[in-house]
Amino acid sequence: MANISDTKGLSGLISQYGTDAAKSKAGIEKPEVAKDEAALADQNVFLKLYIEQLKGQDPTAPQDTNDMVAQMSQFSSLERLTSISDQLENMATSLTSNQALSASTLVGKSILLDGNKTNVTDNVEGVQVRAVIPENSQSASLKIFDADNRLVRTVPLDSGEYKWDKLDDDGNILPSGEYRFAASSTDEKGEVSTASIQLPARIQGVTINGENGTVLNVENHGKIKLTNELEILG
DSSP states (O other), rough: OOOSHHHHHHHHHHHHHHSSSHHHHTTOOOOOOOOGGHHHHHHHHHHHHHHHHHTTTTTTTTSSSSHHHHHHHHHHHHHHHHHHHHHHHHHHHHHHHHHHHHHTTTTOOOOEEOOOOEEEOOSSSOEEEEEOOTTEEEEEEEEEOOTTEEEEEEEEEESSSEOOSSSSHHHHHOOSSEEEEEEEEEEOOEEEEEEEEEEEEEEEEEEETTTTTEEEEEEETTEEOOTTTEEOOO
């Protein structure tokens, strides 16, 4: 009789009872089972194989049960790992759904991006402008031009933050359209330099789980990867 503690013996035992014909002859069957029942079915087959071996063992040389315990432990571990894998897969699916739902709420909002042009619509109360003013700047100003490149507004910049109220220099409300912004600063030597600015850009769509993760389709900027560094405006 093969010894279950011997690898070759265990292989011989499985070979003896492992075929469909042999299992049918010995009354051992492994029916088709669902994925979540597969591990339990494998354990049952192993136990039946082991019992068949015990029936024919030499009473004067009982079999070592250590291998059976180890094998059952492996089955249990595999079953738990399979369950954990399924749970993680379900969690990932749930997170993707939540991410898609959250990202969809960004459509129609705006983010601050480097640029000098933005579209102004009637439903926008004002345009948020952020300028990077050098530390040695003595004065800074912002100029706003309409679509025909006409200067419509000039304002001093006391700080890097400014919200344009869509009025021209005479206090008239300007129509919707594309406007260009230019900021400059003057240092203690009287030298004038251009200051970089950020303007709001409208989010037109969102792509979920693309090659680059979650990507925003931004007006005049194309696809922008969604990161924690983006400042999203209402």
